[in-house]
Amino acid sequence: MFQVTALCIVLGALLGLSLKTYKRSIETGVPSGRANVLKIEYRAIKESNEKMRREIADYRKQIDDLTGKLMTGTSGETLLKDELVKAKIMAGTTAVHGPGVVFTLVDSPKLSPAETDRDIIEQFMVHDKDLLAIVNELLVNGAEAISINTERWISTSSIRCVGMTVQVNNRKMSQPFTIKAIGDPAALQDAVMHQGGPADDLVLLEMITVKKESDIVVPAYTGITQFEMGKPVEEPGNRN
Amino acid sequence: MMWLPVVGLAVGFVVYWLPVALPTDYASYLSLATLAGLDSIFGGIRAGIEGKFHDDIFLSGFVVNTVLAAALAYLGDQIGVDLFLAAVVVLGGRVFLNLSLIRRYWLTQASLNRKRDS
Numbered sequence: 575m576f577q578v579t580a581l582c583i584v585l586g587a588l589l590g591l592s593l594k595t596y597k598r599s600i601e602t603g604v605p606s607g608r609a610n611v612l613k614i615e616y617r618a619i620k621e622s623n624e625k626m627r628r629e630i631a632d633y634r635k636q637i638d639d640l641t642g643k644l645m646t647g648t649s650g651e652t653l654l655k656d657e658l659v660k661a662k663i664m665a666g667t668t669a670v671h672g673p674g675v676v677f678t679l680v681d682s683p684k685l686s687p688a689e690t691d692r693d694i695i696e697q698f699m700v701h702d703k704d705l706l707a708i709v710n711e712l713l714v715n716g717a718e719a720i721s722i723n724t725e726r727w728i729s730t731s732s733i734r735c736v737g738m739t740v741q742v743n744n745r746k747m748s749q750p751f752t753i754k755a756i757g758d759p760a761a762l763q764d765a766v767m768h769q770g771g772p773a774d775d776l777v778l779l780e781m782i783t784v785k786k787e788s789d790i791v792v793p794a795y796t797g798i799t800q801f802e803m804g805k806p807v808e809e810p811g812n813r814n
Numbered sequence: 815m816m817w818l819p820v821v822g823l824a825v826g827f828v829v830y831w832l833p834v835a836l837p838t839d840y841a842s843y844l845s846l847a848t849l850a851g852l853d854s855i856f857g858g859i860r861a862g863i864e865g866k867f868h869d870d871i872f873l874s875g876f877v878v879n880t881v882l883a884a885a886l887a888y889l890g891d892q893i894g895v896d897l898f899l900a901a902v903v904v905l906g907g908r909v910f911l912n913l914s915l916i917r918r919y920w921l922t923q924a925s926l927n928r929k930r931d932s
Contacts, residue, residue, distance in 0.1 A: 578858060579821070584826060589826070590829040
């Protein structure tokens with residue numbers, strides 16, 4: 575009888591655990607069987623995405639080569655080249671390196687794993703508005719190039735919440751988020767971390783760490799740069 | 815003494831309210847292990863009724879079945895064969911078989927008692 579009782583304890587524990595785990599798997603929105611199918615689909619999509627990204631990089635290099643060839647031999651060669659480099663940094667189509675700061679944002683380690691209230695759990699997570707506020711503050715304080723994980727911040731960049739993930743430049747990502755910014759390291763750090771600043775709550779919940787660096791690399795923008803609707807306005811001074 | 819296993823079940827179920835969390839990927843393996851455990855328990859009850867109960871067989875059966883069921887389902891997932899379903903069919907079938915045998919035994923006992931009383 576003793577063994578049966580002992581095994582019943584184990585069975586009870588198993589029952590409880592499987593009930594709890596299954597309930598959680600339903601709450602997170604992925605039934606157990608579906609997860610595997612999604613994994614395969616995700617992998618395929620990711621692969622084709624990478625392929626297309628490589629193609630974009632290839633084409634961009636071709637453009638660079640062609641414009642390089644075009645410019646050699648002309649009189650204003652160096653001037654044009656300088657202008658091009660400036661324009662590319664501005665547009666974000668080239669990787670930039672220099673002194674700056676690196677912020678790392680994670681979901682709060684202070685959240686108790688037993689917590690089931692969604693509203694409370696959400697208080698402990700990194701949100702799109704946190705990233706947006708930090709990026710904004712960095713731009714105000716003279717950041718010259720910013721990236722979030724692999725995504726370069728450009729003039730048409732966006733940050734928004736998509737389900738459990740954050741979407742930057744149409745690329746979905748989840749925590750940990752690494753924000754790199756090139757500029758005066760001390761000024762940029764103070765801009766974000768000062769009391770009353772955008773990172774107040776994050777500091778309190780141990781969700782943000784910051785590091786000043788003497789040389790960091792901010793990656794180039796890899797998305798599309800097609801402009802279908804807008805056309806440049808002819809300015810009087812530009813006419814030759 | 816019949817109530818001891820039931821109390822054990824309740825004690826074990828306390829895990830549900832404890833702050834333990836397993837990855838949701840394991841949900842299907844866990845439920846299969848639970849099914850195997852149920853199968854062993856009913857098998858044990860049936861063996862007890864038939865007078866063939868051996869605690870060593872019961873104990874080893876419980877442990878091995880539980881682990882094996884989960885391991886088999888995992889293997890199935892890895893090689894792309896749905897062994898999960900096979901285990902569910904076999905274990906589920908056995909649970910029903912054992913339950914029906916136990917029910918039959920109780921019914922026979924009851925009718926025997928009635929005959930003896932009259």
